[in-house]
Amino acid sequence: MSTKTVQLTHKLASEGERTLAFFRSLPDEAWSTQVYQDGAMWRVRDVFEHLCISEHGLRRLFEQILATGQGAPEDFDIDVFNAERTGRFASLSRDALFALYSETRSATIAFTQGLTDEQLAIRARHPAMGDASLEDMIKMVYLHHQMHVRDVRRVVE
Incomplete structure (x- = not known):
């Protein structure tokens, strides 16, 4: 693995552990707390589910970029995607969501470990960033999670 790949996989692993530990530490009543007051109107549970869904979708996009060179379509609407997808795991227990998060992050790490510097370039x-390198898109995965953890922390602490 290149230095860049090692750094990315380390950050994905450490930030994934931090994110999972944070959500695991929340008491039962926190999971129904409203996080956003406009737009998506997500509760804590919705935010965590969104992290699982978005990372899975982004990893599939990254695989597509490697295979075809094509990123997200110009007409891709991230708000519509989020609205349509969030809630699809409503029947899962928190423990099942935690397992899904771990599996999803492990798959992202495994994908990233196999990348060369040329592929990272x-x-x-990207659906939210526009034109970007694959390296920056992967960084955005853990930055995106940090942003949502910060937002949840503000309403539950």
Whole structure:
């Protein structure tokens, strides 16, 4: 693995552990706390589910970029995607969601471990960032999670 790949996989692993530990530490009543007051109107549970769903979708996008060079379509609407997907795991227990998060992050780490510096430099369209390198898109995975953890922390602490 290259230095960049080692750094990315280390950060994905450490931030994934921090995110999971944070959500595991929340008391039962916190999971129904409203996090956002406009737009998605997500509760804590919705936010955690969103992290699982979005990371899975992004990893599939990264695989597509490697295979075809094509990123997200120009007409991709991230708000519509989030609204349509969030809630699809409503029947899962928290423990099942925690397992899903761990599996999803492990798959992202495994994918990233196999990348070369040349592949990390490939540019394509990210659904939220626009034109970006694959390296920056992978960084955005853990930054995205940090942002949502910060938002949840604000309403539950």
